[in-house]
Each structure stands twice: as structure tokens, then as C-alpha cells.
Amino acid sequence: MTAQIHSFPPSPAITVETLPLAARFSLRLRPEHREEAKAALGLPLPDRIGRTATEGARRALCLGPDEWQIDAPEAEADAIRRALPRGLAHALVEVTDREVTFRLQGPAVLDLLAVGIARDVSRMEVGRGTRTVFDGVQAVLVREAEDRFTLAVWRSFSPHVEELLQRGAREIALGL
Amino acid sequence: MLLIHCPYCDETLPEPEFTYAGEAHVARPADPMALSDEEWRDFLFVRSNPRGTHYERWRHINGCGRFFNAIRDTVTDKFAMTYRAGEPRPNLDALKEAAE
Amino acid sequence: MTQAFRIPGAGRVDHAKPVRFTFDGKTVEGREGDTVASALLANGIHLLGRSFKYHRPRGIVSAGSEEPNALVGTSRGPGRSEPNTRATMQEVWDGLTVESQNRWPGLDFDVGAINDRFGRFLPAGFYYKTFMWPRSFWDKVYEPFIRRAAGLGRSPTEPDPDHYASRHLHCDVLVVGSGPAGLAAALSAGRSGAQTVLVDEHAEMGGTLLSEPGVRIDGQGAWGWLDAALAELRGLPNVRLMTRTTAIGYYHQNMVGLCQKLTDHMAAPPEGAPRERLWRVRAGQVVLAQGAIEKPLVFDGNDRPGVMLAGAARTFLHRFGVKVGHRAVVVTSHDSAWHAAFDLARAGVAVAAVVDVRPEVSRVLTGQAEALGIEVLTGHTVTGTTGRLRVASVRVNPVRGGRVGAGRTIACDALLMCGGWTPSLHLFSHTKGSLAWDAGAGAFLPDRKTEECEIAGAGRGLWGIAAALDDGAKAGAAAAKAMGRVAGVGTFAVEADRTGDGVVVKELPTDRNAGLAKAFIDFQNDVTAKDIRLAVREGMRSIEHVKRYTTNGMATDQGKLSNINGLMIAADALGKEAPQVGLTTFRPPYTPTTFGALAGYHKGSHFEVTRRTPIDAWAEAQGAVFEPVALWRRAWYFPQFGEDMHAAVARECRAVRTQVGMFDASTLGKIEVVGPDAAAFLERMYTNPWARLQPGRCRYGLLLGEDGFIRDDGVIGRLADDKFHVTTTTGGAARVLNMMEDYLQTEWPDLDVWLTSTTEQWAVVALQGPNARTVLEPLVEGLDLSDAAFPHMAVAECTVAGFPARLFRVSFTGELGFEVNVPARHGLALWEAIWAAGQPHGITAYGTETMHILRAEKGFILVGQDTDGTVTPGDAGLDWAIGKQKKDFVGKRSLQRPDIVAKGRKQLVGLLTEDPKVVLEEGAQIVADPNQPLPMTMIGHVTSSYWSEAMGRSIAMALIEGGRDRMGEVLHIPMPGRTLRATVAAANFVDPDGLRLKV
Structure with missing residues (x-):
């Protein structure tokens, strides 16, 4: 079963789509081993929480002092699984199937996020990401562009989140 | 909904991103089996429960995931400061004097 | 109806757009822009409901959200009815249904009004005194009586079909209130580039300016200036204006809750539109520009329909083009009501007299009154009113040297009162900001702040539009500067500003028996001056006790009109000054707020998260019955061919034990x-x-x-x-x-x-x-x-x-x-x-x-069902799971605590009922001796209990004191009507040697 891409509702202010699954890993290691990991992965690991780094189609998002989310095309998953040497103390755990990722886009995207997120998302710079809460559900939010975000939540929470995104998008379309 | 400064993210963020985790600076004894019943009881159950300045722990559970320490006034709910886990207990009076 | 009290072309309503709604089944015509109150007044309707306790006829007192009296039921269809809607806030639309409340059989003739005759049997503390004994009467007599009498309006019986929304909002400066102070603050902050939000609870912005069109600001009329100011604010991309939006609560670190009404004013709301939205605003700085609330005067008969606040009459006149009567009398302790009298007189209302309790009043005012043909009665009091369903006359008496002289009666159909103004500091009080009595202003004013906020205008005791504009401009600039902006302070040239002052009074002096006076303080809860004095006589000393004993200020209006008058009279009865007695605490919400708004999206299927597994859809297609487990919904059993739960579960159990099951x-x-x-x-x-x-x-x-x-x-x-x-x-x-x-x-x-x-x-x-x-x-x-x-x-x-x-x-x-x-x-x-x-x-x-x-057939525990947070591994029979050689693990030291090693702890064991067909109830208590007197000594409880298909009988697990030493012992489970017997057994019923695993 693969996730379907669908959009709703037709509104110039907002589109919401569910992204197809790509490889996603949680990488944990001590910050002093970042350089070693970078060399092995061919991907820099940002040293500040909330920063992202990309190399080719791979992206690393620093979520905590010793935690990075690695996103990559499915075709590169095996290479990533094998990249880090056994001698390097780390944990690389695949979480591709754990999550559903929505992409939200449009001029009213900040209003839509404000339906569920208490933090001030407008202060988030493009290219940054963070773990946060959307309507009580833990989520990872990444700002891809001024008016484009991705919001990833655990699989079983996604219908709840999707329903609220849909409600919020409708409100915005109504202009209320 | 309080605003809490995460000393790891260096950001002040809304309370739903955090969970409370009890009094701070209550370290687990290195060798619990060496403790008397009374010492172990105190470690397990006895807390300061002050009216006023409270050293306490929070976790940025919906953020960077880190446990950290905070100084909060239990009367006003105002935070004096937050600091990383493992750092020594700050002397609040000295900090206040320095600020004045 | 004819709108006989409407002044053609006057006010801000759209005279070209008639709106028809019903009031108690009769069609009423108003204008677009009217509230229910202004439309009813335009048609000469003052009687809107009956009071809570005495069922006295009541009308409209105010023109705003402080209204205690004019509470009506509104409806737009099944499930969409709301009790206690303030007629002064609800806008009219074609088809709106409005009903009066607390009357039977009708508004004009009401059976409950008998309470008014027997009012002396319903004094303060009535409930506490009357329902004390006999104790046996409580369940059968008193409580049902109180429940029937309590409450105002009718709750809807159908589920609410409306949607409610919520959103977070972040800004530099939040300005609450869009009167002159709020507008000036928003202009200062907005011009500085600060992210500014200006909110107002009314349908349009302007506050006092809407009721003061005669004032000129910067060379323009007030309304022209208002249009220009709002146009400028709308043109600033960093400013957001929100009308019909009430700041309901002010919480820690400048979080303010706003309730925005989105569709209650619409005849045809868009399909699926949310009715209300709760905003959680986090503001760097808050400017409170909520103005002041006019105080009623306390005199016998001050609650009769047609008796209202003078400022309200001015608002109905100027904002809505409505005269509140043909012949008015004004009674006041403050200059502002004189201006109301002048405005009404100029609009063609016959103002018979201005009664001022002060012996001396400015010659400017009395001169103007005389020029308009208004009788001036300074140094006078009001001692009563007449009229069954509407005020018909007022009795006035001179007061000389503290003595009340002979009264005379003046006919009127509107009596306009003003006891001065109370700064609206409810939100400030939510922050635990302290108030200090200001003798000059005759009011409590903000003192020590706990949050990053400014109070501007009348909230600080500054009267008049010029003062409010200047103060607001300064507050807005200060707030913007605090957020790192460069902000200028605008200045305003104001002409024809009408400021004034007054005195603070308690109940007005009377020549009649004060004990028989119905001089109301809290209109909504029917509390009179007499009740407050009685509470003090009966020993209440704290204002908090007086409040609870009399219920003064405890209605849904939270005493916006009554608290100060109640305090003044309580202080007088206690022989203390007002600041020594102190105020009760205001708490959120500022005005009544729907549960819908507070619940937001969290209703129906979205009430809380329902987690589903990837296999959930298959179970649903198979007709599975689900049960909630934590936030998950899990397939509970899979009924086939019309099976009940018992049959389905027995079949599933047999399949696993004899063939294969999947889960x-x-x-x-x-x-x-x-x-x-x-x-x-x-x-x-x-x-x-x-x-x-x-x-x-x-x-x-x-x-x-x-x-x-x-x-x-x-x-x-x-x-x-x-x-x-x-x-x-x-x-x-x-x-x-x-x-x-x-x-x-x-x-x-x-x-x-x-x-x-x-x-x-x-x-x-x-x-x-x-x-x-x-x-x-x-x-x-x-x-x-x-x-x-x-x-x-x-x-x-x-x-x-x-x-x-x-x-x-x-x-x-x-x-x-x-x-x-x-x-x-x-x-x-x-x-x-x-x-x-x-x-x-x-x-x-x-x-x-x-x-x-x-699992129960095997004696495997379920954490949280067979354990409850007080069960050790030893209690659960899990000692085998402890690594004996380990020096330490979480909890190891505690396994040697004295109370954990003590004898007689409850231990998990099996329990087999004497009658194999009886399945014990989980949670049932267990006793050793069924014949002991009550209360019995309970030695444990059933934790798990089922019909075991494999055993062909019931099985149970239980936590029982010293359970493992009781093997074979018969214990008793007292249940309603019978006591069950069961034998203690090992909690491993099927294949105790585990041979079935070794295949």
C-alpha cells in the first residue's frame, strides 16, 4: 500500500497534500562524532537544533543535541543503512513507516498552522525545522519556503491531523 | 499557558511543548542498597514543596526531547531562569544581585 | 409595528434596510445595525423578561455587554437556541427568534410574580436558613424545589449542530477596546510598524465615539474622524482589526483569550462556517482600553422597565436613532447624565426634570437645562417609582441637611439614572494586578501590575474624549517602544468634549421605611440594599462572605453594575471605608462564553484523537466491535452471523485453543x-x-x-x-x-x-x-x-x-x-x-x-488491570522475573522497604466461584467472614474475571491479603442481594505445565 497524493479543498489560499513515503531515519550520536558521521554519510549534520543541511537528495534536520532526522529517496535507503561504521557509537533507526507527512502550501499557510500550533511559526526561517505540537499531536514541522511547510505526524494520528487541516482550510476558503 | 525557555533550543516556547518532571537536584543515590530505610524514604518521597522559589525539572518533550532545570516561583508562576540538566543549582540571590 | 420611537435618518443603523424578527411570537421590525434591544426600544417595548427570584418585570438597563436584565432566549432552529443572550449585544437579522425568559404563562401576567409579594420571606441567605432541616427533606423536597427555581432561561435539548473554531495568534501589541483610547493606542502602535491587534466586543469599532457624535476631533466630527482612523488602521498591513470579539480572559505571560462571534449576526451563515472562534493571543504588550461602566443608582423601584442608565439612553439615541421614551426624568450624582438629558431634549424627548443628589451643580449645566426647559432639582433624592410593566412616574423629594422632605410625583415613561462610572478593570484583575481606591476619581484604579500591560483612558479614571485619546496614544507608543519600535505619540485637537465629575453614593436617602424598599443592587440576582445590610447584621464581615450570602455579583454578569454599589453599602453598614472592605475578585470569562467556543474543534469525532492501526480498516469491514484502549480503538471481538458478544468471544477462544487465531x-x-x-x-x-x-x-x-x-x-x-x-x-x-x-x-x-x-x-x-x-x-x-x-x-x-x-x-x-x-x-x-x-x-x-x-487462563497479568500502582513483583507472583545476581535496577532498593517485606500484603491469586456459571464482577470486594457487621473488613478485590470456554466455567484473578497462603480457602464476595462464595486457587488454569508451548 502506498500513500495516495490528494488535495483538498480547491482553494487558492491553501493546498494540503499527503506526500508519498520516502526513506526516513532517526540518527542519534554524540555531537563530537558529527564529523565522522558526516564523512560516512556524505551529509553534513547541523550542530544547531532546528537547522537543516542537504546534500544531493539527502537532508539532515537537527531535532535535538544528539538527534538528526535523515530524509532520503527510497533508493538511497540501503546505502544509508550501511554507511555508518560499527565502531562509531550511534543509533540509526528507520522510521519511514512511522510517519505521514503533509505538505501545506499557500499564502494563508501560517493561518492554517495557527489552527493547531501554539508557537509563533512566522518567526521560523525558511530551511528550518522543529519538533512541535499540532492540536495535541507531536509533529515535525519544516519550512520549505515562505509559504510552504511539511508537517509530519505519527501514522495513527494522521487522520485526526488531516481532518483538522481540512477544517482549517475550509474556514480560510470561506474567509471567516 | 506558560512560556518556557528551553536551554538547549535557546528558544522561549509555549507550555504544550513541555512536560513537568518534578523537583530538581534529587539525584539517584549511586548505591541505593547502601542506604538506610529512612534515607531511601527521603529520596523517594520527601520533597521541599516550597511557597516561592522552586527548583524543578521540565522536559521539552515535544521539541528537542531534553530534560532541563528551571527556577519557578510557585506563587506567581514566573520563571526566574532555566538551565541544562547536570549544571549546578544556581544561587538565585546572587543572580538577582548581579542583575541589580 | 411602527417604530414610533425611531428618529428618521438618525443613528448609524441603515434606515433603508428593514429587518424583521419575532419577539415572543410577534413580528418586530428593526433596522440593519440594530441590536435586539435597540429594535425593541424603537417599537416602545421595554418589558423583556421577569427577574430571577421575585419575577419582577424587567427591561433594558444598559446598551452594552454589562447588561444584567435584558436577557432573552434567541434561536435559529433546532439545537441552535441560546438562553440568556444579552439583548443589548445580539444584532438583529431577518428571521431571528427572540423569546423572553423566566415567565409563565406570559410576560404580561406571570404566576411566579407572587414571590414579589412574599419577598420578605426570601431574604438574603434564604437558602441557607430555610433548607437546613429536617435533613430528610433535602433529597425529596428541597433540592427538587431549588433545582426547579434555579437557573435562568431554557437550555437547548438538542445537540448543538454548530462548528466552533480556535486559532493561535501572536502580536507585539494587543489593544482591547476600540473607543478613543484604544483607537489612539492602535494608531500609535500600528504606525510604529508593531504587529498590532485591535479588538472590540461590539459589531463596530468606536466605543464612546459612537455615542458622542457632537465631539469634534482634529477639525472633523467624531464619526468622520473615526472613519478616517479606521481606514488608516485597515491600510496598515501590520494591524488586524477584530469586531464582535470579546477578550474573555487575561492569563499568564500576556496570553489573552478572545472569543470572536463569526455568524450570530448573519441571517444565512455560509454552510459549514464556524459560529465562534476562540483565539489564544500571545502579545508582547497589552493595552487595556476597556473604558468605564456606568453605575446605577440604588432606590426603591429602580428596576422597573423604563428605568435605565443615562449613558445607555444616549447610546440608543445617537448610535441607533432611538428615543427611549417620550417623557424622561434624569436622576444622577454625576455631570455626565446632564449631557444625556440635553441630548434627549434636543432630539425631541420631553425631559421633565434632572434630579441631582448633589446640592451644588455647575452653573453651566443648570443654565443649559433651564434653557432647554428642563426642571432642575439639585439636592433631591428619588424615593420610588410607579407603573406595573413600565415606569409611569417617579417620586422625588428634597434633601436638606440630611433630612428628606416631602415627596412629589413626576410622570414619565423613562427614568434615566447615573451614579458615576466604574473603570472596567476586569481583565486587569485576571492578572492579579492590584487596585487602589482613588478618592478623587471615586473609583478603584489600577495599582501594581504583574504583566506587561498598559491601562489607558477611562480605565485609569480619565474622563472625556480628549483625555482618552491622549492617554491611549501614549500607552500605544509605550507598548510599541517596549517591543523595540520607534513610536511617536499623536496629539489630538478636541472640541466640544464633555467631561465632568460626580460623587459616590450609597442607596439614595428616603422618607419611607427603608425596610420595605425594593432598591436593587444586583438586578440579575435580585439582591437589594436591604439584603446587603441584613448580611452585615447577621455577622458577615468579609466582602467575600457578603457576596456569597447575598449572591450579589454572582450572576452571569459578575456584578459589572452591582459590585461597587454593593461594596459601598456593605462598607457603610460595617462602618468602614471602601478600600478597607475591598473588592471581590473578577475571574475569567469577562462575559458568558459558550462551551462550544471553549471546546473548539474538540467535539464529535474530533473530541480526542482516535488512533487506528494499519489493520483497523479490515476489522471494520468484518463488522468488528471496537473498544478504546488508551487513545487507540482496538477490535474487541468479531461477531459473526448475529452472534452476541458471549458467543463470538467463546468461538474466538475455542479457535485459538484448538486451531489458530490471529490478532x-x-x-x-x-x-x-x-x-x-x-x-x-x-x-x-x-x-x-x-x-x-x-x-x-x-x-x-x-x-x-x-x-x-x-x-x-x-x-x-x-x-x-x-x-x-x-x-x-x-x-x-x-x-x-x-x-x-x-x-x-x-x-x-x-x-x-x-x-x-x-x-x-x-x-x-x-x-x-x-x-x-x-x-x-x-x-x-x-x-x-x-x-x-x-x-x-x-x-x-x-x-x-x-x-x-x-x-x-x-x-x-x-x-x-x-x-x-x-x-x-x-x-x-x-x-x-x-x-x-x-x-x-x-x-x-x-x-x-x-x-x-x-492470558487470564494462563494467569498472565495485565498491567493496569491486575496491578494498580501498588503491586510489587512479589505481590504479583513475579519474583522469578527478578535478576537475583543484579546489584541494582530501578526499584530494587524499594523491594526491601519495611512495608514491602511485611506479611499480609495483597497477593495475586486465582479465584474459582462455587457456582461455575457465575462470573464475578471485576472490582468486587472480597471478605473472609460474610456475617460480620458493617462496615466489613475487605481483604481484597477481583481484578480480572471471565467465562473460560477452555475450562467450561468462570475464572477470576484477585488481589487478596496473604493470598498465596489461602490456597483452597473459601472466601466471600458480597453483592447486592446475595453473597457469592469462591475458592482461592493458583492463577494458572489452563495447561499449568506449559506443555502446549513445546511443539
Whole structure:
């Protein structure tokens, strides 16, 4: 079963789509081993929480002092699984199937996020990401562009989140 | 909904991103089996429960995931400061004097 | 009706747009822009309802959200009715249904009005005094009586079909109130570039300016200036204006709750539009520009319809083009009401007199009054009113040297009162900001602040539009500067500003028996001056006690009109000054707020998260019945061919014990524990030994709290030297991960190990029963499933049905069992593949009920059902799970605490009823001697109890004092009507030697 891409509702202010699954890993290691990991992965690991780094189609998002989310095309998953040497103390755990990722886009995207997120998302710079809460559900939010975000939540929470995104998008379309 | 400064993210963020985790600076004894019943009881159950300045722990559970320490006034709910886990207990009076 | 009291062309309503609504079934015509109150007044209707306690006729007192009297029921269809809507705030629209409240059979003739005649039998503290005894009367007589009498308006009986929304909002400066002070503040802040939000509870912005069109600002009329100011604010991209939006509460760190009414003013709201939205605003700075609320005067008959606040009359005149009567009398202790009298006189209302309690009033005012033909009665009091359903006359008396002279009666159809103004500081009080009595202003003013806020204008006791504009401009600039902006302070040239002052009074002096006066303080709760004095006489000293004894200020208006008058009279009765008596505390919400707005999106299917597994859709298609487990919904049982629950569960149990069953175990918590110190970490967390567990093997893990009590359990598989697959209970997953992170981060940060939740990475299908291997074997690649190669408690990575899998040989049923983990996206496909492969072997899907029974037949505990946070491994019979050689693990020290090693602790044992057909109730209490007197000594309780299909009888588990020493003992379970007998037994009912696992 693969996730379907669908959009709703037709509104110039907002589109919401569910992204197809790509490889996603949680990488944990001590910050002093970042350089070693970078060399092995061919991907820099940002040293500040909330920063992202990309190399080719791979992206690393620093979520905590010793935690990075690695996103990559499915075709590169095996290479990533094998990249880090056994001698390097780390944990690389695949979480591709754990999550559903929505992409939200449009001029009213900040209003839509404000339906569920208490933090001030407008202060988030493009290219940054963070773990946060959307309507009580833990989520990872990444700002891809001024008016484009991705919001990833655990699989079983996604219908709840999707329903609220849909409600919020409708409100915005109504202009209320 | 309080605003809490995460000393790891260096950001002040809304309370739903955090969970409370009890009094701070209550370290687990290195060798619990060496403790008397009374010492172990105190470690397990006895807390300061002050009216006023409270050293306490929070976790940025919906953020960077880190446990950290905070100084909060239990009367006003105002935070004096937050600091990383493992750092020594700050002397609040000295900090206040320095600020004045 | 004819709108006989409407002044053509006057006010801000749209005279070209008539609006028709019904009031108690009669059609009433108003204008677009009217409130229900202004439209009714335009038609000469003052009588809107009956009062709460005495059922006295009541009308409109104010023109704003402080209204205590004019509460009506409004409706737009089934489920869309609302009681206690303030007629002064509800806008009219075509088709709106309005009903008066608290009257039967009708508004004009009301049976409950008898209470008014017997009013002296309903004094303050009536409930406390009357319903004390006899005690037996409480349930049957008093409470039903109170319940019938209590409450105002009718609650809707249907579910509310409306949607409610919520949103977060962040800004630099939030300005509450859009009168002159708020507008000037918003202009200062907005021009500085600060992110500014200006909110007002009314349908349009302007506040006092809407009621003061004669004032000129910067050379323009007030309304022209207002239009220009609003146009400028609308043109600023950093400013957001929100009308119909009430700041309901002011919370920590400048969070303000706003309730925005989105559709209540619309005749045809858009389909699916939310009715209200709750905004949670986080502001850098807050400017409170909420103005002031006019005080009523306290005199006999001050509640009659037609008696209203003078400022309200001015608002109805100027904003809505409505005269509140043909012939008015004004009674006041403040200059502002004189201006109301002048405005009404100029609009053609016959103003018979201005009665001022002050002996001396400015010659400017009296001169103007005389020029307009208004009789001036300074140094006078009002001692009564007449009129059955509407004021018909007022009795006025001179006061000389404290003596009330002879009264005379003046005919009128409107009596306009003004006792001065109270700064509206409710939101400021929410912050625990303190108030200080200002004798000059005759009011409590803001003192010590606890939040980053400014109070501007009348809230600080500054009267007049010029003062409000200047103060607002300064407050807005200060707020913007505090947010790092460069802000200028605008100046305003104001002409024809009408300021003034007044005196603070208690109840007006009278020549009549004050004990018989109905001089109301709290109109909504029917509290009179006499009630306050009685409370003090009966020993109430604290204003908080006076409030609760009399219920003054405890109605839905929270005493916006009554608190200060109540305080003044209480202070007088106590012989103290007002500041020594102090105010009661205002609390959120500022005005009544719907539960819908507070609930927001969280109703119906969105009430809380419902987590579903990847296999949930299959279960639903099969007609499964679901049960909630933590936030998950899990398939409880799968009824077939019209089976009831008992039949379905018995069939599922038989299938697992005789053939094979499959079960969706995806909700089990899973944590990947990875790193060189993974085994060392688990050694410290769990009671069991892990260091020597070989990769490819699993073990039952038991997790305690530091207090020694069982917190969680689950099977843990070692996949590699440095990698463990930990499972937790469904409900415990998040808690266990948090607990592990706590120890890892704060106690043992030196360990090189990391924890990742993989609960949702994997879908899990459990296959249990003698045919389990037969079904599974053909689907598995890369693994020999024979008992020799893959024995009980083995784990391996392999391929199942073509999907990468982690395969566990585990059993929570006592049967040969496997648990197949595959990436969640393949969960449904795996399930369907096993389902198909199992068809020749009698495969049966089973739910959580069968799972619970099968494990109970083996005596396996369910954490949270057989344990309750006070059960140790010893209590649960799990001593075998403790690593005896381990020096330490979480909770180990506590297992030697005196009360844990003490004799007689409750222990988990089996219980078999004497009558095998009786299934005990879970939670039932157990006693040793059924004949002892009440209260009996309870020695334990039933934790799990089921019909066991395998045993052909009921089985139960119970926590019983010294249970393991009572094997064979008969105990008693008292139930309503009978006492059951049961024998203590080992909690391992089926295959006690575990032979069925070794196949």
C-alpha cells in the first residue's frame, strides 16, 4: 500500500497534500562524532537544533543535541543503512513507516498552522525545522519556503491531523 | 499557558511543548542498597514543596526531547531562569544581585 | 409595528434596510445595525423578561455587554437556541427568534410574580436558613424545589449542530477596546510598524465615539474622524482589526483569550462556517482600553422597565436613532447624565426634570437645562417609582441637611439614572494586578501590575474624549517602544468634549421605611440594599462572605453594575471605608462564553484523537466491535452471523485453543534500544538480567518504578549485541519511553545508548494456536520455523509474505505463537496474506476480549488491570522475573522497604466461584467472614474475571491479603442481594505445565 497524493479543498489560499513515503531515519550520536558521521554519510549534520543541511537528495534536520532526522529517496535507503561504521557509537533507526507527512502550501499557510500550533511559526526561517505540537499531536514541522511547510505526524494520528487541516482550510476558503 | 525557555533550543516556547518532571537536584543515590530505610524514604518521597522559589525539572518533550532545570516561583508562576540538566543549582540571590 | 420611537435618518443603523424578527411570537421590525434591544426600544417595548427570584418585570438597563436584565432566549432552529443572550449585544437579522425568559404563562401576567409579594420571606441567605432541616427533606423536597427555581432561561435539548473554531495568534501589541483610547493606542502602535491587534466586543469599532457624535476631533466630527482612523488602521498591513470579539480572559505571560462571534449576526451563515472562534493571543504588550461602566443608582423601584442608565439612553439615541421614551426624568450624582438629558431634549424627548443628589451643580449645566426647559432639582433624592410593566412616574423629594422632605410625583415613561462610572478593570484583575481606591476619581484604579500591560483612558479614571485619546496614544507608543519600535505619540485637537465629575453614593436617602424598599443592587440576582445590610447584621464581615450570602455579583454578569454599589453599602453598614472592605475578585470569562467556543474543534469525532492501526480498516469491514484502549480503538471481538458478544468471544477462544487465531497487536508499544551500552542500560531499567541474553532470543521484561511497584512489562528481543527491540503495554508506551529517557539523560548520561519509538513503524500480527506454524511456515523465507531451530522465545529477521519482517516466537495465550512485525505500510497486506493462508486451517480473527481471557487462563497479568500502582513483583507472583545476581535496577532498593517485606500484603491469586456459571464482577470486594457487621473488613478485590470456554466455567484473578497462603480457602464476595462464595486457587488454569508451548 502506498500513500495516495490528494488535495483538498480547491482553494487558492491553501493546498494540503499527503506526500508519498520516502526513506526516513532517526540518527542519534554524540555531537563530537558529527564529523565522522558526516564523512560516512556524505551529509553534513547541523550542530544547531532546528537547522537543516542537504546534500544531493539527502537532508539532515537537527531535532535535538544528539538527534538528526535523515530524509532520503527510497533508493538511497540501503546505502544509508550501511554507511555508518560499527565502531562509531550511534543509533540509526528507520522510521519511514512511522510517519505521514503533509505538505501545506499557500499564502494563508501560517493561518492554517495557527489552527493547531501554539508557537509563533512566522518567526521560523525558511530551511528550518522543529519538533512541535499540532492540536495535541507531536509533529515535525519544516519550512520549505515562505509559504510552504511539511508537517509530519505519527501514522495513527494522521487522520485526526488531516481532518483538522481540512477544517482549517475550509474556514480560510470561506474567509471567516 | 506558560512560556518556557528551553536551554538547549535557546528558544522561549509555549507550555504544550513541555512536560513537568518534578523537583530538581534529587539525584539517584549511586548505591541505593547502601542506604538506610529512612534515607531511601527521603529520596523517594520527601520533597521541599516550597511557597516561592522552586527548583524543578521540565522536559521539552515535544521539541528537542531534553530534560532541563528551571527556577519557578510557585506563587506567581514566573520563571526566574532555566538551565541544562547536570549544571549546578544556581544561587538565585546572587543572580538577582548581579542583575541589580 | 411602527417604530414610533425611531428618529428618521438618525443613528448609524441603515434606515433603508428593514429587518424583521419575532419577539415572543410577534413580528418586530428593526433596522440593519440594530441590536435586539435597540429594535425593541424603537417599537416602545421595554418589558423583556421577569427577574430571577421575585419575577419582577424587567427591561433594558444598559446598551452594552454589562447588561444584567435584558436577557432573552434567541434561536435559529433546532439545537441552535441560546438562553440568556444579552439583548443589548445580539444584532438583529431577518428571521431571528427572540423569546423572553423566566415567565409563565406570559410576560404580561406571570404566576411566579407572587414571590414579589412574599419577598420578605426570601431574604438574603434564604437558602441557607430555610433548607437546613429536617435533613430528610433535602433529597425529596428541597433540592427538587431549588433545582426547579434555579437557573435562568431554557437550555437547548438538542445537540448543538454548530462548528466552533480556535486559532493561535501572536502580536507585539494587543489593544482591547476600540473607543478613543484604544483607537489612539492602535494608531500609535500600528504606525510604529508593531504587529498590532485591535479588538472590540461590539459589531463596530468606536466605543464612546459612537455615542458622542457632537465631539469634534482634529477639525472633523467624531464619526468622520473615526472613519478616517479606521481606514488608516485597515491600510496598515501590520494591524488586524477584530469586531464582535470579546477578550474573555487575561492569563499568564500576556496570553489573552478572545472569543470572536463569526455568524450570530448573519441571517444565512455560509454552510459549514464556524459560529465562534476562540483565539489564544500571545502579545508582547497589552493595552487595556476597556473604558468605564456606568453605575446605577440604588432606590426603591429602580428596576422597573423604563428605568435605565443615562449613558445607555444616549447610546440608543445617537448610535441607533432611538428615543427611549417620550417623557424622561434624569436622576444622577454625576455631570455626565446632564449631557444625556440635553441630548434627549434636543432630539425631541420631553425631559421633565434632572434630579441631582448633589446640592451644588455647575452653573453651566443648570443654565443649559433651564434653557432647554428642563426642571432642575439639585439636592433631591428619588424615593420610588410607579407603573406595573413600565415606569409611569417617579417620586422625588428634597434633601436638606440630611433630612428628606416631602415627596412629589413626576410622570414619565423613562427614568434615566447615573451614579458615576466604574473603570472596567476586569481583565486587569485576571492578572492579579492590584487596585487602589482613588478618592478623587471615586473609583478603584489600577495599582501594581504583574504583566506587561498598559491601562489607558477611562480605565485609569480619565474622563472625556480628549483625555482618552491622549492617554491611549501614549500607552500605544509605550507598548510599541517596549517591543523595540520607534513610536511617536499623536496629539489630538478636541472640541466640544464633555467631561465632568460626580460623587459616590450609597442607596439614595428616603422618607419611607427603608425596610420595605425594593432598591436593587444586583438586578440579575435580585439582591437589594436591604439584603446587603441584613448580611452585615447577621455577622458577615468579609466582602467575600457578603457576596456569597447575598449572591450579589454572582450572576452571569459578575456584578459589572452591582459590585461597587454593593461594596459601598456593605462598607457603610460595617462602618468602614471602601478600600478597607475591598473588592471581590473578577475571574475569567469577562462575559458568558459558550462551551462550544471553549471546546473548539474538540467535539464529535474530533473530541480526542482516535488512533487506528494499519489493520483497523479490515476489522471494520468484518463488522468488528471496537473498544478504546488508551487513545487507540482496538477490535474487541468479531461477531459473526448475529452472534452476541458471549458467543463470538467463546468461538474466538475455542479457535485459538484448538486451531489458530490471529490478532492485531500493532498497538503494542515498541522502543528500539540501540548502542554499545544497550544491554547495560536495560540491566539498570528492568528487573531481569539482559547481559547474557543471546542475540536471536527474547525475554519477558518487568519494569518497576523506583518505589518498587510494577509500572510496565513486555517482551524484549535482542536483535544484535547492541540492538534490542523492546515492547511495552499499549497504554504505557509513551510513559515508559519518557521514564527511560529521564534515567538515561539525567542519571546515566555516560551510557552510549539511544531510544527511538518504533511503535508505529511496525504493524504486528499475532498468530496463536496449535496450527500457527502450519499457517505461517509457507509464508516465511530465510528462516527454519521448527521448534528446534526457532524455539519458544526466539526472534529473527526474515521475510514474511514477501515483506521484511521481525518474527518473534512468543505466546500471550499459552499456545504455540508467533508475532510478525512488518513495516506499517505492509500491515494490512500481511494480515490479508495470513488470513488467506489460514483458511484451510480454521483461522479465526480474535479481538482484545479473547486476548484478555486467554492470558487470564494462563494467569498472565495485565498491567493496569491486575496491578494498580501498588503491586510489587512479589505481590504479583513475579519474583522469578527478578535478576537475583543484579546489584541494582530501578526499584530494587524499594523491594526491601519495611512495608514491602511485611506479611499480609495483597497477593495475586486465582479465584474459582462455587457456582461455575457465575462470573464475578471485576472490582468486587472480597471478605473472609460474610456475617460480620458493617462496615466489613475487605481483604481484597477481583481484578480480572471471565467465562473460560477452555475450562467450561468462570475464572477470576484477585488481589487478596496473604493470598498465596489461602490456597483452597473459601472466601466471600458480597453483592447486592446475595453473597457469592469462591475458592482461592493458583492463577494458572489452563495447561499449568506449559506443555502446549513445546511443539
